[in-house]
Amino acid sequence: MNYILIQGWTELKPQDKLLYIRWNWLLYGCEDDALTIASLAQTLRMNKSTVRDSVGRLLSSGKIVQSEERGLFRVAMGPLEDSPIKLSDGKKSFIKKVLGDEEDLSKVRAEELSLRLLKAVLVFLCDDLGVINDFRFSYLSKITGMSIQRLRRYRDELKQAGFILKFVPGGNSPNLYKKALSICIIDPQLIGGGKITFSLPKGEDKGISQAIxxxxPNKLLLRYELADKMLDLESDEGLGDPMLETLIKFRETEKQYFLPMDVENEKHCDLREVFLHKFELRISHFFDELVSKSIQTILSPEFEFLTRSSKAKTDQIYVNKSLTKLWREDIEMHSYFLLDLIRKHIVSGARLEKPVDLYFFRSHSAFYILSNIGRIDCRYVKTK
Structure with missing residues (x-):
């Protein structure tokens, strides 16, 4: 049934889909599948005017049909099967709740119904830790009936409300990222996941890494290094002194480069590409992914982990390798600091029944560690 959430929805409005989903839910327990607008509004506990307008659009689109007896309407295809995508109980519960299952929506405005639909769609698309790695406004517009401008406004509102914890924009650039999709992270506690938060006091201006x-880490990208050292990747001293601020020139060009990258068989990268295409946040999120991987490596002798591939790394192997070296000490500092927080949520001498899924990221003022530990910490199996 929830599969309706990601079906195409062009030429229809968001509230039409919410009504259509609730109508399909109703069919599973309703002997009479043909209803008048008044009875449908009463049964679904939705505003009669909203129901009338939605029924008109659904009828024109062929989603519903009008019975021979005038004034009666029924779903054209009958009850639909549930999604082939398996949803956790937490996600199913949230979707039903946010779409108003057993709730009186008669006084809820169309704007609020649209926002509820978007929340349900995002929860459907995210994994069990609340992460959507292939977020696209164009796709959301297609399946919700909302404009991209409206979706961006709702995105900002959901970030402000704490529903979305972090949003990493996608984009395109000549060399670093080609067709990079956005990353959206929803609060996993809404769907039964675990979350550890370490935040700075209110009023602190510094970023959390700077404060602690x-x-x-990303400020290293604002510094330039000697070309001969930067290109010597195999050397232990390959990155030279990260504090060097020497402006370098590559061959006869006037461009300034910061990391080696294979461009037309020459290993260099134009620093301006990061800033012109607004990839600072994406590069920063790559650091977070490396910290997640480091934590898993340290804990791997004790626990089995689910594998997560990096989504924020660049398309250039040389850049990824150089950044990993450049951040090596910072990654270690963050990892061991976070390990203390993580271990407090793991019973000493215990063994988890299933692989651990773990995802770390930063906002400006907080560290977040998302995991399934929050759901399974009551099902530890003690080792002998």
Missing amino acids: FGWE
Whole structure:
């Protein structure tokens, strides 16, 4: 049934889909599948005017049909099967709740119904930790009937409300990222997942890494290094002194480069590509993914982990390798700091019944560790 959420929905409005889903839910327990607008509004507990307008559009689209007896309407295809995509109980529960199952929506405005639909769709698309790695406004517009402008406004509202914890924009650039999709992270506690939060006091201006460690990893990208050292990737001293601010020139060009990248058989990268295409946040999120991987590596002798591939790394192997080296000490500092927080949520000497899924990321003022530990910590099996 929930599969209706991701079906195409062009030429129809968001509230039409919400009504259509609730109508299909109703059919599973309703002997009489033909209803008048008044009886449908009463049964679904929705505003009669909203129901009348939606029924008119659904009728024109062929989603519903009018019975021979005038004034009666029924779903054209009958009850639909549930989604072939398996949803966790937490996600199913949230979707039913946000779409108003057993709730009186008669006084809820169309704007609120649209926002509820978007929440349900995002929960359907995310994994069990609330992560959507292939977020696309164009796709959401197609399946919700909302304009991209409206979806962006709702995205901002959901970030402000804490429903979305972080949003990493996608984009395109000549070399670093080609067709990179956005990353959207929803609060997993809404769908039964676990979340550890370490945040700064209100009013703190510094970023959290700067406040705790006195150093912001991404600020290294604002510094330039000697070309001969930067290109010597195999050397232990390959990255040279990260504090060097020497402006370098590559061959006879006037461009300034910061990391080696294979461009037309020459290993270099134009720093401006990061900023012109607004990839600072994506590069920063790549750091977070490396920290997640580091934590898993340290804990792997004790626990089995689910594998997550990096979605924020660049398309250039040289850049990824250089960034990993450049951030090596920062990754270690963050990893061991976070391990203390993680271990407090793991019973000493215990063995989990299923693989651990773990995902770390930063906002400006907080560290977040998402995991399935929050759901399964009551099902530990003690080791002998």
